[in-house]
Amino acid sequence: MDLYGIDLNLLVAFDALMKERSVTKAGIRIGRTQPAMSAALARLRSLLKDELLVRGPQGLQPTPRALDLAEPLARALTDIQRTLDFTQAFDPATSSATFTIGLSDHPTFALLPQLVAHLTKSAPDATLQVRNFSARDDAIDLLDAGEVDVTIGVPATKTGRILTQPLFEERFVCIVRKDHPAVRRTLDLDAFLALPHLLVSPENERFGHVDAALAKKGLQRGLALTLPNMYAAPLLIARSDMVATLMAGVVAASGHADELALLEPPLMLEPIPFVMSWHRRNDVHPAQRWFRNCVAGVAPDLRR
The missing domain is CATH 3.40.190.10 (Periplasmic binding protein-like II)
Incomplete structure (x- = not known):
């Protein structure tokens, strides 16, 4: 028998009929009308070439073929239902995902x-x-x-x-080493442009947010070093006279914040x-x- 040619809804109908032994009650069980269940039973009989259920004094009585099919099909439907239910719930405490x-x-x-x-x-x-x-x-x-x-x-x-x-x-901050001779408590634009700059560019470009902001003013900074790894920058700044404009969180997480002076950028820079x-x-x-x-x-x- 070709499984692809079977309407699997018929198996649901068969399971209900075997449990209820009544076309009407089976229909109520799975939400179908009595005529629809009668039609499903007729299709099952044709498909399986067996009467499956015959009328008796106590309602519909299963044939031997129906009894052979009842348990394995009920088990298969239960497994399918369990699988579908599993996809709708997730228990992190027991999951090995x-x-x-x-x-x-x-x-x-x-x-x-x-x-x-x-x-x-x-x-x-x-x-x-x-x-x-x-x-x-x-x-x-x-x-x-x-x-x-x-x-x-x-x-x-x-x-x-x-x-x-x-x-x-x-947000962005500018960093220099704490004892940098050219920087005081604040950093104005002229002092900023006079310093050698470190640019962090994960995409290996020589043009970043600072450069875009400067370009709007017709200005350009001098790049002394570009590198792709932002977490290397704080230590390099702490050991040099360069300035870098970095995300505040990078400085905080770098482990070198106590060696650095954090200053507000002299440019308007949108947060990342x-x-x-x-x-x-x-x-x-x-x-x-x-x-x-x-x-x-x-x-x-x-x-x-």
């Missing part, structure tokens, strides 16, 4: 420790895998390929298949937003939704 998250550099340092602590407590048998990415649109490639469940980084190019949720923002992104195909999955809630739950501690 694996979650994969794509992180750019800053969220790796700033958010990952809190997330690991939360998962250890709430889902002790779950596994967390981390993928790193640098270019913002790499997040889209990872999500499209199904290599990660969510990503956290600066917003990528907008696309309808990728959903996002804002998590936190980071960080968002959580996920693919639309994962949007309603219970485990995925729970994991995203975990990420969002630890992120507010990072608001500055």
Whole structure:
């Protein structure tokens, strides 16, 4: 018998008929009319080439063929129902699920420790895998390929298949070594431009937010060093006469804040937003939704 040619709803009808031994009661059990159940029984008889249920003094009586089928089909339907029910619920306390998250550099340092602590407590048998990415649109490639469940980084190019949720923002600060001879309590624009600059560019460009703000004023700074890793910058600044304009959270998490002077930038710089992104195909999955809630739950501690 070709399974692909069978209307599986007939098996549900058969199970109800075997339990109720009445066309009317079986219809009530599964929400079908009496004529619909009679039609289903007729189709079952034709499909299985057996009467299956015949009328007797106590209602419908099963044939030997029907009795042979009743238990295995009921068990199969129960397994299917259990499988479908499982996809609609998620119990983190007993789950051994694996979650994969794509992180750019800053969220790796700033958010990952809190997330690991939360998962250890709430889902002790779950596994967390981390993928790193640098270019913002790499997040889209990872999500499209199904290599990660969510990503956290600066917003990528907008696309309808990728959903996002804002998590936190980071403001910019200027940093120099504490005993820098050319800097006092404040940093004006002239002093700022006179210093050699360190530029952090994860995408290996020589033009960042500061350069864009300066260009609007017809100004340009002198770059002494560019590098892709923002967490290397605080130590380099502490050991040099350079200035760097970094996110405040990077300085705080670097371990070198006590060696640095933090100053307000002499330019208007918009804060950097960080968002959580996920693919639309994962949007309603219970485990995925729970994991995203975990990420969002630890992120507010990072608001500055």
